[in-house]
Amino acid sequence: MFRFSAALRTLAACTAALSALAAAPRPVQASPAPQAPKGFVALRDVAPTIIQEMRYFTPHNFVGQSIDGYRQPVCILTAPAAKALHRAQRTLLRRGYSLKVYDCYRPQRAVDHFVRWAKDLNNQRMQAEFYPRVAKSRLFEDGYIAEKSGHSRGSTVDVTIVKLPAKPTRPYVPGEPLVPCYAPKGERFPDNSVDTGTGFDCFDTLSHTLDPRIVGEQRDHRLLLKNTLEQAGFANLPEEWWHYTYKPEPFPDTYFDFPVSRRSLTAPR
Incomplete structure (x- = not known):
């Protein structure tokens, strides 16, 4: 009888322990980062001579801090755009020039970061420049x-x-004095x-590609960029001399949100 009672107590203790384990909160598993679909490439793998200065990975942009989603300073594009x-790069190299990219594919989370920043009217940190x-x-x-x-389409x-x-x-030093993007x-x-008349991401009408106030060598440089890229299949956004979209777009209606990172391209699918 004693052994039977002991066995019952042991069984009850085990049952209670299992119940407590089942009721205990379980650690939350992190969701895997979204991956780029087939058809996206790293620009450096296609055109290694193109210079890359990925501004949104750094604090030197109109927000004043690294932007959400930029985990590495790499340019990712759809394969047709990269090719x-x-x-275009081969055309310019023959004339003693190189392309330089500031931004390529941009995840939706980065665009959301821009929107949050724009709604915060108290944050004027980078106004003096941009x-x-x-x-x-x-x-x-x-x-x-x-x-x-459109950047989110790749x-x-x-x-x-x-x-x-x-x-x-030279690298930007946060807190350094800012100069207007349209200054000489x-x-x-x-x-x-x-010299194209303004810096990149200059929120000003002087950034319009064919603004009549941009003349001489500055206009020549804009037209060299425009003509070279249009011959390669790109279309310019008239309000921004630096903004070009390859046509036809492989993903004209899809806004992606995978991070800017080589891992977005190489992780198993």
Whole structure:
């Protein structure tokens, strides 16, 4: 009888322990990062001579901090867009120039970061450089910020031209004095690109590709970029001299959100 009672107590204890284990909260498993579909490539694998200065991986942009989704400073594009850039690069190399990209594929989470920043009217950290003549309250209305971006479809690139041999560009130091993006090239933040009249991501009408106030060598540089990329199959956004989209887009209606990282391309599918 004693052994039977002991066995019952042991069974009850085991049952209670199992019940407690079942009721205990379980650790939450992190969801795997979304992956790029077949058809996306790293630009460096297709056109290794194109210079890359991925601004949104750094704090030197209109937000003033690294942007959500940029885990590595790499340019990712759809394969047709990357191959078209390679064709344009070969044309420019023969003339002593190189392309330089500032941004390529942009995840939706990065666009969402831009939207949150634009709605925070108290954050004016980078206004003196990137939008000195535009009230932040008008960024949506004037079209500088939107809730969707063609970059998220994978065939749009922000790009400029560099005269070879390329000189190094010094890194941006957060908190340093800011100069308007439309100031003379020798006064604004140094960039090893040719002079196109404004810096990249300058929220100003002077950034319109064919703005009549941009003349001489600055206009010539914009037209060299425009003509070279159009011959390779790209279309320019008239409001931004640096913004080009390859046509036809492989994913014209899809806005992706996989991180900017080589792992997005190489992880098993």
